Amino acid sequence: MYPFHLKAIRQTISWNRSDEMERGRRNLLFFAIIFSLASCSLIVPSFFLVERSPVVAAIPSISASRRLAEQERAIVSAEKSLPKKNSLAPRVFPCAVMKKNSFCCDRGSHVSDVCVLRGNVRTRPSSAAIFLYNNGGPTNNSSPKNRPSMRLEKIRPYPRNWDRGLMSTVDELAITVRGRSNGGGHNCDIVHRVPAVVFSVGGGEEDDLDREFSDGLIPLYITSRHYHRRVVFLIVNYRAAWRAKYDHVLSRLSAYPPIDFFGDNRTHCFPEVTVGLHSHGDLLVDQTQTISANQSINDFRRLLDEAYRPRIRFFEGRAKGASVADSAPKLVIIFGGGSAAVENKAKLVGLCKEMGFQVLKLRLDRTTELAKIYWALNSTDAVLSAEGSALAHLLFMRPGSVFINVMTQGTKKTMETQYEELAKEIGVVYKSYKLEISEMLVSEEKTKKVKLDLNRLLGRLTRTYQYIVARKMEDDNSSLRWNENWLPRRSE
Known part of the structure; x- marks a missing residue:
C-alpha cells in the first residue's frame, strides 16, 4: 500500500x-x-x-x-x-535607432540576418527586390562603393543561417537604394501607413511543429511584438496551409491580413520595412536580446492563450456533457507522435482510469486541428507522451501541470535537456520514462513497437496522481477523494 x-x-x-x-x-x-x-x-x-x-x-x-x-x-x-546573478547584458542592436531615409543590416547573429529600411520603401515582387528611395543623402551603409543607385544587400529572410541545405530552398531578396525621392516610374499601388515585416516560412513542405515554432512563430513574435499589431506581414515562400494552420496566432501579432510577397504583384509602399526575423535559438526568448524589454517565453505562451481562447470556448461548450466530475485529475495520453507504437495501449488506458484519472486519448497526425491539440493539452493536469510528441507541445500546457515523456533507447541527451529546460522555464513538471531494452519490440514488418512495463510506469503515474490531487486539495479546497481500488492491481 x-x-x-x-x-x-x-x-x-x-x-x-x-x-x-x-x-x-x-x-x-x-x-x-x-x-x-x-x-x-x-x-x-x-x-x-x-x-x-x-x-x-x-x-x-x-x-x-x-x-x-x-x-x-x-x-x-x-x-x-565573479558573475553577477541579476545583471543582464543586453545585446546592442545596430539597427535599433535609425533616422528617416536610412538603411541598416544586422549580420551579427549566427542564426539570422535582419535588414531595416526606413523612409520611402517599395516592393517589386517581379524583381525579388525591395527599394528604398531617398533624396540622395547618406545611408547607414553608405561608402564610396555604395552609391545610392547600387544594390547594397542580398538576404534570405529565414532564421537558420547555419543550415546551408535548408537556406538554399529559401528565396533570396535584393535590397536596393535609389537616389530619387519620388521613385521614378516605380509607383505605389497600395500605400500602407504602418510598418512591414518580411519573412519566409521555409522553402520545403515539411510539417514539423518544432521547426515552425522555432524558425517561424517565435522569431516573428520577437521581431514584431513591439508594433502592437500595427504591422503588415509579407510572406516569402508563402504556403496557404501554413497560414491556415497559424491564422489564430498571426491575428494576435498583426491586425492586417498577411500578404503573399511573390503572389501579389502590386507595389506595396511602407514607411518602414524589416526584412528577416530575430531569433534567439530553438524555442527560446532571451530577455536580454528582445526589442521590447523583458519579454520571455511565458509572454509568448500567453499570446497563444489569447490566440486560441475563442476556439477553446467552442470545444469547452461541446464537452459540457462529460459524465466524469470536473475535479477528477485529467490525463492526456498522446499516441501517433513518434515512430514507435505502443502495443499494450488498451491496458495502459485501463490502468490510468482505475487510478482515478479522467483519460483523453489524443492522436497526433496532420488532420488533427492545432487548436484542438492546444485545448486538450492546455486543459489537462498531466500529459503522458506514450508515442512521442513535439517539444513545442510543452508550450501548450498550463504551469503546474505534469509532462511524462516516454524516451526510447538512443535518445540524445541534448534532446532530453531541451525538454527539461523548456519545462522549467514555463513552470511544467517534467519527468522522463526511459524504456528498457525488454520493452522494445520488433514486429514481423520490422517496425518498432513498444510494450510498456506497466509495473515500472506505475511509479511515475502514482507520483503524478499524488501531486495533482495534493495541488487540487490545497489550491482549490477540492472535495476530491482518493480512489484506492487500483492499488492492489498488478499488470499482466
Whole structure:
C-alpha cells in the first residue's frame, strides 16, 4: 500500500522544488565563503602587522602597507570577475535607432540576418527586390562603393543561417537604394501607413511543429511584438496551409491580413520595412536580446492563450456533457507522435482510469486541428507522451501541470535537456520514462513497437496522481477523494 495520509501528500508538492532549493543553498554558501575570505584578508593583516597601543595604533611599515594594498587590489579584481546573478547584458542592436531615409543590416547573429529600411520603401515582387528611395543623402551603409543607385544587400529572410541545405530552398531578396525621392516610374499601388515585416516560412513542405515554432512563430513574435499589431506581414515562400494552420496566432501579432510577397504583384509602399526575423535559438526568448524589454517565453505562451481562447470556448461548450466530475485529475495520453507504437495501449488506458484519472486519448497526425491539440493539452493536469510528441507541445500546457515523456533507447541527451529546460522555464513538471531494452519490440514488418512495463510506469503515474490531487486539495479546497481500488492491481 502507498502512504496516502495528508502529510505525505503535502510532501509531494515539493516534488519539483527540491532541486531549486538545493541549488539556491549551494549558491548562498558559495557567496558566503567568498565574503568571508575577503573579510579575513582585510582584517587579519591589519591586526598582526600593525602594532597597537591603548590610545593610537602605530603606523604600519611600508612593506606591510604594500602587501595590504596588493591584497586589496586582488580582492577587488576577484570580485569583478565573479558573475553577477541579476545583471543582464543586453545585446546592442545596430539597427535599433535609425533616422528617416536610412538603411541598416544586422549580420551579427549566427542564426539570422535582419535588414531595416526606413523612409520611402517599395516592393517589386517581379524583381525579388525591395527599394528604398531617398533624396540622395547618406545611408547607414553608405561608402564610396555604395552609391545610392547600387544594390547594397542580398538576404534570405529565414532564421537558420547555419543550415546551408535548408537556406538554399529559401528565396533570396535584393535590397536596393535609389537616389530619387519620388521613385521614378516605380509607383505605389497600395500605400500602407504602418510598418512591414518580411519573412519566409521555409522553402520545403515539411510539417514539423518544432521547426515552425522555432524558425517561424517565435522569431516573428520577437521581431514584431513591439508594433502592437500595427504591422503588415509579407510572406516569402508563402504556403496557404501554413497560414491556415497559424491564422489564430498571426491575428494576435498583426491586425492586417498577411500578404503573399511573390503572389501579389502590386507595389506595396511602407514607411518602414524589416526584412528577416530575430531569433534567439530553438524555442527560446532571451530577455536580454528582445526589442521590447523583458519579454520571455511565458509572454509568448500567453499570446497563444489569447490566440486560441475563442476556439477553446467552442470545444469547452461541446464537452459540457462529460459524465466524469470536473475535479477528477485529467490525463492526456498522446499516441501517433513518434515512430514507435505502443502495443499494450488498451491496458495502459485501463490502468490510468482505475487510478482515478479522467483519460483523453489524443492522436497526433496532420488532420488533427492545432487548436484542438492546444485545448486538450492546455486543459489537462498531466500529459503522458506514450508515442512521442513535439517539444513545442510543452508550450501548450498550463504551469503546474505534469509532462511524462516516454524516451526510447538512443535518445540524445541534448534532446532530453531541451525538454527539461523548456519545462522549467514555463513552470511544467517534467519527468522522463526511459524504456528498457525488454520493452522494445520488433514486429514481423520490422517496425518498432513498444510494450510498456506497466509495473515500472506505475511509479511515475502514482507520483503524478499524488501531486495533482495534493495541488487540487490545497489550491482549490477540492472535495476530491482518493480512489484506492487500483492499488492492489498488478499488470499482466
